[in-house]
Amino acid sequence: EDQVTQSPEALRLQEGESSSLNCSYTVSGLRGLFWYRQDPGKGPEFLFTLYSAGEEKEKERLKATLTKKESFLHITAPKPEDSATYLCAVQDSRLTFGEGTQLTVNP
Amino acid sequence: DAGITQSPRHKVTETGTPVTLRCHQTENHRYMYWYRQDPGHGLRLIHYSYGVKDTDKGEVSDGYSVSRSKTEDFLLTLESATSSQTSVYFCAISGGEDEKLFFGSGTQLSVL
Numbered sequence: 001e002d003q004v005t006q007s008p009e010a011l012r013l014q015e016g017e018s019s020s021l022n023c024s025y026t027v028s029g030l031r032g033l034f035w036y037r038q039d040p041g042k043g044p045e046f047l048f049t050l051y052s053a054g055e056e057k058e059k060e061r062l063k064a065t066l067t068k069k070e071s072f073l074h075i076t077a078p079k080p081e082d083s084a085t086y087l088c089a090v091q092d093s094r095l096t097f098g099e100g101t102q103l104t105v106n107p
Numbered sequence: 108d109a110g111i112t113q114s115p116r117h118k119v120t121e122t123g124t125p126v127t128l129r130c131h132q133t134e135n136h137r138y139m140y141w142y143r144q145d146p147g148h149g150l151r152l153i154h155y156s157y158g159v160k161d162t163d164k165g166e167v168s169d170g171y172s173v174s175r176s177k178t179e180d181f182l183l184t185l186e187s188a189t190s191s192q193t194s195v196y197f198c199a200i201s202g203g204e205d206e207k208l209f210f211g212s213g214t215q216l217s218v219l
Binding site: 004031032034036041042043044045046049087089091094095096097098099100 | 111147148149150151152165166197199205207208209210211212213
């Protein structure tokens with residue numbers, strides 16, 4: 001059975017304090033790993049797709065990386081507007097979402 | 108923002124009543140999905156559609172039915188609502204099976 005585990009469940013950072021979110025997965029045949037951002041009261045918003053181990057994608061202060069067992073979402077010098085829940089999802093024969101990491105960035 | 112509209116945004120209903128949620132898209136995407144989101148669970152797929160009148164079950168389809176008579180509309184029906192169906196429901200669309208999803212803003216459904 002496919003499994004996606006995100007850690008930590010919640011993370012509090014000070015503005016400018018860099019950190020990483022983890023997404024560990026177990027799937028039979030990875031066809032893609034997705035990162036989404038979700039703000040309170042809204043639907044998830046697409047950030048990145050990664051397809052193979054070693055791949056990296058960047059957008060502003062965010063960088064996503066992928067290995068054969070996990071993905072990291074690195075946040076460099078975060079700002080309060082980066083506060084959100086970050087969701088990871090893996091695709092093989094179906095798409096499986098993790099429960100998310102709730103990130104709070106304090107000014 | 109992708110052109111996805113969910114209605115209603117909020118609904119309170121009683122156990123045993125039928126409920127229909129609507130998803131409307133203006134992107135002409137082939138795939139449409141209904142998910143539910145609950146604390147302690149990731150987003151879980153209820154049903155999806157890969158074309159007009161072409162639908163299939165997801166992992167939590169019991170108690171739900173769907174219909175897609177036009178490319179732009181995907182309806183989710185709870186035939187007889189139960190308290191376990193209290194949740195936030197999201198519609199999503201994509202251009203292909205393995206492609207990124209665009210989500211609507213969600214419907215908060217409370218079944219009393």
